[in-house]
Amino acid sequence: MNLECSNGSFYIRKDTMTIFVQGTVNGKKYKRSTKKKVSSEAMAKAWIKKNNHKAMDTLLDILGIDKDSDSKTVSFEDFGYRYLNATRGKRNKHTQEDYLRIFRISIVPYFNNFSWSDFDSLTLSEFYNHIREQYSYDRSKRTKNIINNILETAYDEELIKRNIVRMKTIRDHSYEPDAPNTEAYEVSEVKKMLEESEGWMKVFMELALKYGLRVGELMGLKWSDFDLERGFFKINRNITKGEIVESVNIKTNKNHLREIFMFPETIHLLKSFKNFRMSDEWIFVSKDGKPFLNSKTITDYHFKPTLEKIGVPYRTVHAMRRSYISIMTQSEQIDKKEIQKVVGHAEGSRITDKHYNLDCLNDAQKQNKAKEHGKVFNALLAIA
Numbered sequence: 001m002n003l004e005c006s007n008g009s010f011y012i013r014k015d016t017m018t019i020f021v022q023g024t025v026n027g028k029k030y031k032r033s034t035k036k037k038v039s040s041e042a043m044a045k046a047w048i049k050k051n052n053h054k055a056m057d058t059l060l061d062i063l064g065i066d067k068d069s070d071s072k073t074v075s076f077e078d079f080g081y082r083y084l085n086a087t088r089g090k091r092n093k094h095t096q097e098d099y100l101r102i103f104r105i106s107i108v109p110y111f112n113n114f115s116w117s118d119f120d121s122l123t124l125s126e127f128y129n130h131i132r133e134q135y136s137y138d139r140s141k142r143t144k145n146i147i148n149n150i151l152e153t154a155y156d157e158e159l160i161k162r163n164i165v166r167m168k169t170i171r172d173h174s175y176e177p178d179a180p181n182t183e184a185y186e187v188s189e190v191k192k193m194l195e196e197s198e199g200w201m202k203v204f205m206e207l208a209l210k211y212g213l214r215v216g217e218l219m220g221l222k223w224s225d226f227d228l229e230r231g232f233f234k235i236n237r238n239i240t241k242g243e244i245v246e247s248v249n250i251k252t253n254k255n256h257l258r259e260i261f262m263f264p265e266t267i268h269l270l271k272s273f274k275n276f277r278m279s280d281e282w283i284f285v286s287k288d289g290k291p292f293l294n295s296k297t298i299t300d301y302h303f304k305p306t307l308e309k310i311g312v313p314y315r316t317v318h319a320m321r322r323s324y325i326s327i328m329t330q331s332e333q334i335d336k337k338e339i340q341k342v343v344g345h346a347e348g349s350r351i352t353d354k355h356y357n358l359d360c361l362n363d364a365q366k367q368n369k370a371k372e373h374g375k376v377f378n379a380l381l382a383i384a
Contacts, residue, residue, distance in 0.1 A: 008055030010034070012044040019044060023059045026115065032062045063117035064161030076116065077108050079159065080150045087149075094243050102143050106131060116160045119151065121169040128173055137177045144175070183315045184323040185209075196310040200284055201302055203273050205320065211260050212324035212343035215295045215317050216240045221283040228271055232261040235344070242293040260342055 008023030017038055022031045038044045051058075080103055088096045110127055127147070132140045148165045155163040164170060185193065190209055197205050207213055207221070213235070220237035227233070235258050237246045262270075279285045284292060292298050299317055307314050325343060328334045337347055 005056050005060070008059050010048040010052055010055050010058075012038070012041065012048070014041070017044070019047065021055050021059045021062070023056050025060070025063065025065070025117070028118075030059060030063065032059060034058060034062070065115075065117045074159065076111055076114055076150075076154075079154060079157075080107065083150050083153050084146075092243075092245055094240055094245070098142075099146055102139075102146055106135075106143050107147055116154065119160060119164055120162075121164045121167040124151075124164060125169055125173060128175075132175055137175055140175050184319055184326045185312070185315055187327060189312045190323055190327065192310055192312055193307070197306055200273070200278070201306045203269060204284060204298075204303075205306075206266055206269055208317070208320035209324055210263060210266060212321045212339075214238065214321060214344070215298075217344075219284060219292045219295065219298070220244060222281055223274070223277070223279075223283060224281075226270065228267055228274075231264075231267050232259050234259050239291065239293060244291070244293075258341065258344055 005026075006024040008021060010019055010021050012019055013033075017040075019034045019036045019038065020031055021034055022029070024030070036047075038047065081100075084096070084099050084103060091099065110130065124147070128140070128144055131143050135143065148170075151160070152163060152165050154160050155165075193205050194202075194209060204218060208215075208218055216238040217235050219239040220235075221233070222236070225234045225236050237244055239245075277283075279289055282291045284298075286292055286297070295317060303317055304314055321343065325339060328339050329336065339345075340347055340349060
């Protein structure tokens with residue numbers, strides 16, 4: 001490694017009686033504690049006089065720089081790309097492209113002039129805050145995971161001497177999730193959507209509102225996924241940003257691959273719709289007979305116009321999934337585990353309540369619910 005270093009020197013911090021070392025490496029000035037404490041200034045002066053010739057070596061050792069090794073010349077940027085490409089087998093194609101995009105746009109520019117010795121826990125914490133000021137909770141968390149994995153691998157490869165990701169400041173860091181900003185459709189609106197929608201959009205809303213499917217799962221449905229005689233269907237694939245991914249190949253903790261048994265009216269609707277199907281393969285297709293590859297097309301040209309026609313305010317397609325979970329949860333008659341099985345949440349996941357259990361009842365329904373609670377309460381008092 002070609003290093004440009006000053007001679008370096010030791011000095012004493014009188015407030016803590018600790019010996020520090022200072023010097024310049026490749027044009028950047030550093031001051032670091034040696035963690036050596038002395039009882040008097042005279043002792044400090046004697047120690048410094050004896051060891052001053054080793055000041056720069058001490059500084060380089062603290063910074064984690066091996067001045068005699070050529071293996072440490074790899075740049076952070078090159079190593080980061082190498083890591084992401086080497087581990088791409090853990091991710092699907094869409095996720096891998098997103099990882100590379102985050103690294104290129106958000107991480108590399110911030111650490112553009114950094115050498116491996118510049119990384120420390122406070123620098124990393126400052127980067128976390130910088131990212132959170134610009135991006136959402138999920139985006140910030142993904143960015144944090146990417147750089148943490150790169151730095152941990154760099155430590156394993158001995159590019160840095162300290163595993164800063166395991167330091168207390170970093171281990172204690174966490175992001176506060178965003179407050180959910182997607183509303184659920186009210187029960188009266190759901191009723192209107194199910195009763196007054198027409199054509200394939202009626203089937204689309206039926207499956208979204210009564211089974212809480214993800215948008216990509218709806219787009220990926222095929223007739224072969226349904227057994228209308230036995231009354232169930234399987235979620236076998238997901239379509240995201242133009243990519244069709246089979247559920248068995250989705251490398252996340254989401255339960256995309258699952259069976260869902262249907263309500264009788266859904267079976268009847270699908271049997272009727274099948275007689276007028278626009279494709280023998282896909283349930284929902286565009287004008288050219290191919291599946292929708294982008295949810296925005298459905299939203300802008302089909303979903304929004306349908307809501308406008310029937311007089312229901314638009315609250316996103318995803319809000320239908322939230323509506324199903326909220327309605328079923330607030331009914332207080334369906335076990336949460338059963339709801340989680342249907343929508344593909346892990347059993348016991350807190351996400352079900354934290355982001356999906358939204359208020360979707362009107363005043364009359366809330367009043368009736370209160371009356372039922374009152375009956376239970378008073379019945380217990382009666383037997384006391």
